[in-house]
Amino acid sequence: MASQSDAEVLSFSIVIPTYQGRDTVCEALESICALSWRGSAEVVLVVDGSTDGTVAALRQVHCRFPLRIVEQPNQGLAAARNRGAEEADGTILLFLDDDMICPPDLLEQHAGAFREGADAVVGSFTEVGSPIASLTSYDGAVRQFGPPSGTVSVFDIYGGHLAVRKAVFEAIGGFDASFTKDGNYGCEDRDLGSRLLERFVVAGNPDALCEHRKQISPMDYVRRARQSARSEAKLLENHPELRGEMIRWSGAANRSNRLRLLSQVPLVPQVIAACVGLVATIAARTPLRRSRRLERLCHRAYALNYWSSVYRGGALPELWGRNALC
Numbered sequence: 001m002a003s004q005s006d007a008e009v010l011s012f013s014i015v016i017p018t019y020q021g022r023d024t025v026c027e028a029l030e031s032i033c034a035l036s037w038r039g040s041a042e043v044v045l046v047v048d049g050s051t052d053g054t055v056a057a058l059r060q061v062h063c064r065f066p067l068r069i070v071e072q073p074n075q076g077l078a079a080a081r082n083r084g085a086e087e088a089d090g091t092i093l094l095f096l097d098d099d100m101i102c103p104p105d106l107l108e109q110h111a112g113a114f115r116e117g118a119d120a121v122v123g124s125f126t127e128v129g130s131p132i133a134s135l136t137s138y139d140g141a142v143r144q145f146g147p148p149s150g151t152v153s154v155f156d157i158y159g160g161h162l163a164v165r166k167a168v169f170e171a172i173g174g175f176d177a178s179f180t181k182d183g184n185y186g187c188e189d190r191d192l193g194s195r196l197l198e199r200f201v202v203a204g205n206p207d208a209l210c211e212h213r214k215q216i217s218p219m220d221y222v223r224r225a226r227q228s229a230r231s232e233a234k235l236l237e238n239h240p241e242l243r244g245e246m247i248r249w250s251g252a253a254n255r256s257n258r259l260r261l262l263s264q265v266p267l268v269p270q271v272i273a274a275c276v277g278l279v280a281t282i283a284a285r286t287p288l289r290r291s292r293r294l295e296r297l298c299h300r301a302y303a304l305n306y307w308s309s310v311y312r313g314g315a316l317p318e319l320w321g322r323n324a325l326c
Contacts, residue, residue, distance in 0.1 A: 010111050011040035013088030013166070014065075017080030018047055018098035022054040024213055025098035026061055033063040037107035042066040046084045049074025078175035078188040081159065085169055093169055097160035100125065101211040109208035110163045119168045119200035122147040123161035123208035133215040134284035135295050145212075147204025154197060154242060155249045159189030161210055168200050176238075179231055185224055186231035194239045218280035218298055222273040225302045229309030236315050243316070250310075252319050259307060264320070269308035276301035 014032060018025040025045070032043055043065050047054050049072065058069055070087055072080070085093050094110060096102070106123075113121040124146025147156035159175070172195040179188035196202050216224070232250075236243055247253075263269060280298050288294055311320055 008115055009039075010092055010114060011090040012037070012042070012092045012094055012107055012110075012163075013084075013090030014041065014043045014094045014096060015081060015084035015088060016043070016045050016096050016098050017077055017084060018045060018050060018054060019074065019077075019080075020050050020052050020054075021098045022050070022052045022057045024215075025054060026057050027213070028096065028098055028100055028102070029058060029061050029063060029067075031102040032065070033061070034104055035065075035102060035107055036104040037111075039107070039111070040090065041107060042068065042088070042090060044068045044070065044084045044087050046070045046072065046080040046087075048072060048076070048080040076177060076180035076182070076184070077159075078180040079177040082174045082177060085166065085174060088166060091166055092163055093166050094163045095159055095161070096210070097212070099213040099215070100161060101213060103209060103211075106208060106210065109205055113203050113205045113208070114163070114165070116203075117201055118203040120162065120164040120196050120202045121208065122152050122157050122202065122204045123163065123210065124204075124206045125158075125161055125210045125212040127212050127214055130295055131214045131216060132221050132280070132295060132298055133217050135218070135280070135289050135298070144206075144209070146206050146209070149204055149206055152193075152197075152202055152204040153245065154190050154193045154239075155245060156204060157189050157193030157196070157202070159192065160212070161208070162189065163208075164196070168196070172196060172199070179234060183227075184231060185227040187228075187235040188231075190235055190242075191238055194242065217277075218284060219274075219277035221298060222277040222301045222305055225273070225305035226270075226309040229306050229313060229315070232310075233313045233315035247316060247319065250316075252316070255307065259303060260320075263304060263307035263311050269304045273301045273305040 043063060045058060055069055068087060070083060072083060081095055110121050126142050126144045128142050175188045176191050276297055280294055283289060283294055310316055
């Protein structure tokens with residue numbers, strides 16, 4: 001499928017789904033307006049049921065690329081990405097989250113990988129400070145996430161920074177919207193990635209590097225653990241061949257016995273997670289927001305909630321022994 005001609009003419013459609021993210025998506029759009037790309041490009045913004053004035057704010061941003069704002073009732077992240085792809089005219093779909101800040105050379109980086117023969121390119125991103133909103137214990141700390149150069153695995157693929165030839169995206173049927181329907185979260189990108197890797201050339205490009213301004217409330221953060229566990233169970237139902245890789249990726253080998261045992265106690269993980277989320281939400285309004293201990297506590301609550309959901313869902317019974325719930 002891949003074209004390897006240096007003379008290939010590439011046109012980009014930058015597809016950004018957004019929900020209740022007015023300020024961050026406007027900042028992301030402003031960074032796109034500053035891209036150095038001189039070829040053909042457009043921006044397709046899908047406002048997925050937002051009620052925070054996102055559309056009006058976006059219309060105030062002057063963009064040198066053609067800008068299309070698509071409004072729809074809330075249908076979830078994957079459905080919004082699919083809608084953006086349907087509306088796109090470019091030969092390359094660049095999916096970005098609404099909190100990705102782009103460097104000027106981003107499209108040149110992706111174009112180079114496509115001209116070298118890729119059908120899809122996974123980009124990288126950095127995060128500065130804490131991803132949990134209002135917690136500042138890691139101010140100034142920069143962490144980079146992304147794929148290795150060259151061949152990637154399913155667990156390197158992140159839908160928030162992924163470029164795909166439109167013809168390839170259509171050939172594999174796009175994102176499975178059921179993964180992110182009704183408030184669910186996660187794994188729609190790995191499901192897509194598995195289908196991509198079966199048939200096409202997927203490359204990683206660590207030099208295609210955005211800044212991810214990820215912010216999520218403490219309560220939503222600890223709750224998301226259960227959503228992620230459910231989505232991963234669904235991923236394994238669709239792709240059982242990923243079971244071994246899922247176990248390695250999840251870090252199951254590094255779980256403490258205390259975490260393993262506590263995860264199996266009914267209701268306790270959910271209660272602990274809810275209490276930690278509430279405490280962190282309150283503490284985030286005080287000087288305690290600078291406490292590393294508070295952020296570590298949130299991460300531990302997330303892990304406990306996650307492994308409890310994995311156990312209850314029975315997706316990986318081999319991690320718990322023969323008596324695991326299925």
